[in-house]
Amino acid sequence: MTAHSPSLTPAFWDASIARAEKDSGVKVKQVVAPSTGRDGYAKQLQASGQFPDLLQSITPSQFTDGGLLKPYDQSWIDQNFLLPQGNAIKGKVYVPPTNSQIIPLVFYNKSLFVKVGAKVPTTWQQFLDVNAKLKSAGITPLELGGNDPFAAAMPLTGALSVDVLGKNPQWIQQRHAGKVKFTDADVVTAATKMRTLVEKGYFEQGALNVSYADSIKNFNAGKAAMYPMGSWYLGSIPKDQWNNIGVFPWPSDDGSVVVPFSVGGSMAIASKAKDPAGATKFAQKWSLDPKNLKALIESDGAFPMLKNKTLADYHVKVSPAFTESYTYVTKTNTKVSSMGWATNDEALPGTGNDDFYAAAQALFNSGDVKGQMAKLDKSWDTATK
Incomplete structure (x- = not known):
């Protein structure tokens, strides 16, 4: 299940799915949810016995209590992401923490x-x-x-x-x-x-x-x-203002840097997927594809959270404000869940x-x-x- 948007267009989905199919050897059928209400649409499908094997950009906590999602192997999560537990629920990761926002x-x-x-x-x-x-x-x-x-x-x-x-x-x-x-x-x-x-x-x-x-x-x-x-504004800075818009973190009393974080992710896997191994392989390949993050970086100000990669690896053109903001992700500082935005145990x-x-x-x-x-x-x- 996917959802189309101005940044994640039908063409984007066709291309990204084709790459993951090629890399994983798994074929999938795309079901498109409304641009809003993805969680509600997934619940409708579940109620009618049509719950998708893979679900993109849902709120996992809406489905974990019912046992509808399959957690990812923790060793794979630890190996590939900067904040492995960034969106964990009761210690388990149901959506790979591929990107983040500062809010x-x-x-x-x-x-x-x-x-x-x-x-x-x-x-x-x-x-x-x-x-x-x-x-x-x-x-x-x-x-x-x-x-x-x-x-x-x-x-x-x-x-x-x-x-x-x-x-x-x-x-x-x-x-x-x-x-x-x-x-x-x-x-x-x-x-x-x-x-x-x-x-x-x-x-x-x-x-x-x-x-x-x-x-x-x-x-x-x-x-x-x-x-x-939220850092998604970075995608709305006009190019003629790239050198005029700066950024700083919300100030603390003593000047220490505290970064309110919200970790997003990619595909959730249904616990009753028809082919659990195939669904997992497809989801892993899709989640680690740098080209899939390019659209989110450039249009939505998302910060990529894959290990061992720099912005250059995504072949993006971003503003100086984006580059500066991204340093708060990669540098050592106090990172906390953003109040009112967390999707993990701190929601x-x-x-x-x-x-x-x-x-x-x-x-x-x-x-x-x-x-x-x-x-x-x-x-x-x-x-x-």
Whole structure:
């Protein structure tokens, strides 16, 4: 089962499948899911007795509890990927961790920084100072597509990922154990940072009415100096802006680099595949084909996660911002799951992701940060009863 998109076109799928068939000696039949709702479509097929042997880009946690997926051999995963356990569920890998995103990064307009004499911030206080300097100069500091919940949540995602998970990587596991809560003081303090940005007027006017698509247009047009967004924005930087758009990680209190990570992947294998060995061989060949990652790198800003390869091996043309962003993947730093985006054991349960995004939108109009965090605790408890 595949899904077509502007970057993963029918032609892309035809070519990539043909290569994997040739390399594996296995023939497959393609079933195309809607561009949205791949998980729902796979569930429809399963209910009608037509569950595919191979499924591309599904959310594995939606299917593992029912025993519908077959885990990959761990030695093969360890051998081929930079973060072997990046999307593991209860220690098992159901989707090869072929690519990743950083959610969020902060993109910035270099010319606007130069105009006000701002330097790239590394600490939270420096970040606030840069925002203040830009606002004083009549420049909108931060672009945000607040009408789309996931985009509205980027500052909250950054703050909780860096300040909470960065200091306590076991926080999600401890929340499952009932040892910590969203209403704890350290979490509320982190979440208050987003409210601070709102109260100081650092986002564009009417940010909650700006769509995600328009936020890209606004930032590319120089209407704001900074843009907190997932690394997929890298694929939307106009070529005439390649040398003008820079990037830095969401700033921590002490300047340490914490990278909020979300590891994606390729094909899941059905536990009841008609030919388990053949399905596995095809999926492995497809997952290790550098040409398949080229489209994701160039159009979707995805970071390749195959071992023993450099960007040159993928024959891509990318912006300086992509190259700089990719160093946060390859360098040694503190990598944590991106709050509200993880698909592994650190995923928020139930409707947790949507509730997290809704809390961020609510913080534009409400100063009751602890109250919004209490709603997340309630959502968690309901989902895990």
